[in-house]
Amino acid sequence: MATRVENSLLSIGSSRVCDCQPKHINCLTAKEWITSQLGVWQFSYESRDIRNKKAHPATFPIALAKKCISLFTHEGELVLEPFMGSGTTLVAAQDLNRNAVGFDLNEEYTELSRTRLLIDSPGNGQTSQIAQCDDARNIPTYIQSNSVGLILTSPPYANLLNRPRLNKSRRGDQRDNDQYLKVEQYSQDPRDLGTMSVDKYQQAMAEIFEGMLPLLREKGHCVVNVPDMWMENRRVTIHMSVVDALREVGYELRNIVIWDRTNIVNRIGIFGWPSNYITMGTTFEYLLDFWKPPTQ
Numbered sequence: 519m520a521t522r523v524e525n526s527l528l529s530i531g532s533s534r535v536c537d538c539q540p541k542h543i544n545c546l547t548a549k550e551w552i553t554s555q556l557g558v559w560q561f562s563y564e565s566r567d568i569r570n571k572k573a574h575p576a577t578f579p580i581a582l583a584k585k586c587i588s589l590f591t592h593e594g595e596l597v598l599e600p601f602m603g604s605g606t607t608l609v610a611a612q613d614l615n616r617n618a619v620g621f622d623l624n625e626e627y628t629e630l631s632r633t634r635l636l637i638d639s640p641g642n643g644q645t646s647q648i649a650q651c652d653d654a655r656n657i658p659t660y661i662q663s664n665s666v667g668l669i670l671t672s673p674p675y676a677n678l679l680n681r682p683r684l685n686k687s688r689r690g691d692q693r694d695n696d697q698y699l700k701v702e703q704y705s706q707d708p709r710d711l712g713t714m715s716v717d718k719y720q721q722a723m724a725e726i727f728e729g730m731l732p733l734l735r736e737k738g739h740c741v742v743n744v745p746d747m748w749m750e751n752r753r754v755t756i757h758m759s760v761v762d763a764l765r766e767v768g769y770e771l772r773n774i775v776i777w778d779r780t781n782i783v784n785r786i787g788i789f790g791w792p793s794n795y796i797t798m799g800t801t802f803e804y805l806l807d808f809w810k811p812p813t814q
Contacts (some may be wrong), residue, residue, distance in 0.1 A: 532595060582750075
């Protein structure tokens with residue numbers, strides 16, 4: 519069981535407990551490795567996944583988190599989730615026998631994450647998963663340097679959800695749902711990245727990830743899941759803002775994977791036809807894979 523004394527680091531495991539070779543970056547077999555080399559991934563939801571936007575405005579499948587954790591860590595190593603949300607990364611880590619710590623400003627989301635850990639993923643007792651309510655800027659006060667094997671997160675999308683939800687994929691009488699025209703803002707907390715303009719968002723991301731870089735092991739990976747969005751007839755390239763922010767503070771971009779969501783989206787309406795071609799942001803998102811570069 520992990521503990522923390524006031525003004526001290528969390529006591530939580532971070533060492534591998536498997537029998538893999540020292541130079542292996544994960545526990546995958548060669549056959550499993552081959553399938554992970556594909557640059558386009560698809561996932562399905564399971565019964566434990568949260569898809570209700572009343573619970574959280576932006577979630578991803580447990581299968582996505584498990585794929586990333588399996589690819590970039592060994593059993594027993596430590597996964598860090600700076601924008602925990604509904605706790606999916608922690609649930610996946612518990613399933614896979616990894617230690618994990620997640621942070622969120624929102625107490626409601628923190629309690630949801632703790633509940634999911636107790637109910638949805640009982641684990642085996644060999645590792646610890648902690649849901650901590652705090653600002654991601656304070657993470658360095660909790661975690662030992664060079665102890666994190668993977669940073670995995672889907673951060674807020676700046677203030678792009680701070681607008682009425684149109685749900686244009688739902689036609690006619692299917693629009694009588696309580697999410698139509700709802701403003702899907704994460705919170706009103708000025709520290710929340712979901713309240714910021716894109717420029718301020720990029721600055722905040724750089725600040726937060728700069729603080730986490732010393733916590734990451736050399737060649738440890740950092741995977742960030744983000745979409746791009748359309749607003750007022752222009753494409754807002756959130757993924758480019760994230761790439762610029764992390765490169766600025768010392769991360770190296772290694773891979774870009776496309777999360778193909780066409781198997782899980784609702785029916786899609788017609789956008790832009792016949793004069794303005796628009797790719798549907800709901801059909802794909804980015805998985806940006808960085809690492810902490812090795813020292814020369």
